[in-house]
Amino acid sequence: MLIHVVARRALFAILLVGLASSRASAQFDFVGSWAPIGTEDVQNDSVPVDYLGLALTDEARTRALTYDESQKSMIERQCAGWGAAYMVLGPFGLRVSTQIDPVTSRVVSYTIGAWEDWNEMVIWMDDRPRPSEHALHTQAGFTLGRWEGGALAARTTHVKAGFIRKTGVPLTDQAVIDWRFFRHGDILTVVMIATDPVYLAEPEIVSKGFRLSRTPLDYRAGCVTGYEGHEPGDTVPHYAPDRNPFVDEFVKLYHLPKEAVLGYPETVYPEYRKKIKDTYVPPPPCTDSCGAAGNFVVRR
Amino acid sequence: MTSNLRAGYLRKNGVPYSEQATVTEHFDIAPLAEGGRLLLATTIVDDPVYLAGPYVVSPHFKKEPDGSKWDPTPCSSTW
Secondary structure (H helix, E strand, C coil): CHHHHHHHHHHHHHHHHHHHHHHHHHCCCCCEEEEECCCCCCCCCCCCCCCCCCCECHHHHHHHHCECHHHHHCCCCCCCCECCCHHHHCCCCEEEEEEECCCCCCEEEEEECCECCECCEEEECCCCCCCCCCCCCECCCEEEEEEECCEEEEEEECECCEECCCCCCEECCCCEEEEEEEEECCEEEEEEEEECCCCECCCEEEEEEEEECCCCCCCCCCCCCCCCCCCCCCCCCECCHHHCCCCCHHHHHHCCCHHHHCCCHHHHCCHHHHHHCCCCCCCCCCCCCCCCECCECCCC | CECCCCCEECCCCCCEECCCCEEEEEEEEEECCCCCEEEEEEEEEECCCCCCCCEEECCEEECCCCCCCCCCCCCCCCC
16 A cells, blocks of 8 residues: 555656656746847838838827937937837847746846846746836836746836837837747747737737857946937927928838838738739839948939 | 758848758747737758858748638749
8 A cells, every 4th residue: 555655656756847847848048148140130220211011000100200310319318218129129139137036946037138228127937916007117117927838928018108110110108018039059039029009000020039149248338418419408309290301211212102111001911012013113223323322222 | 950952042132152051940939919820930041151150030920810812823934
């Protein structure tokens, strides 16, 4: 009888160990420095009015067209920084540290370190309750994470109203950002899925790769304001939405339909190409001074 | 991992890869809040001839409910 009891307990223990090890193997070591991979094309900020690939509401489009990038040169806005989405929109890498509960040895949180224009993001792993909807909203927001099928899944809420692109395409403080972090060897792939009931007709999805860096990354640098052409108290630079001088720049450069450049939802999917294939006329081949204007190809 | 490739182009503007290049692909699934799913294809190209380091891209694809939009057409060349 005793043998049976011992055998059952041993079997139970083996199952527990097996379960624990399978859970452990489903997680990866997130801690370390992850350098950005320059081959990922996620900037989309070379032209003031370039909303290609975004599914915007009319309200978002109108608001975006009021944006003047000179706003960031105002002293009171120079150190405002960017919101959570900038993790995959910005040029920097990720410096990830962790906080361990000294009693249970469980991971309490991961922290993705700050850049000079991006606040650190804490991913809480301890199932703490999400704050009240009336709690303080911040640039980084409040993020809860969990391990899910070998990936680190996280959701950010309580963000401050900000931008989904550096060209002024807005996000409200009602936005929710879901993250997935996948690791394959030395490559970390991050997927951002941003939803916003006010400004996004469909989720904005961005994926970006990072490579494990043997050299620790440190982008901390205090933001220092300086005179950039605007005196304190100056009017906030802006455009009337129907008078943005750059609204046709991208349209003329690549002969793209205006509705695509301005982020109308139907233009996001491949079916839109079929719709315009009989009417689209590409610019003539470049014959002179090609590439002379930086990102732009001069076509004559 | 894919090897034994014919030499070709990494980008349409002529950036090349050699026949010694290898392509390693990792496929992951990420759920969407409204119920859909994303397929994420992290693709790593190594080439001892033309690349000083790996070339990495991670495009994502949204799952369609069915194959009704799948409409491939044969390649046709014109002068």
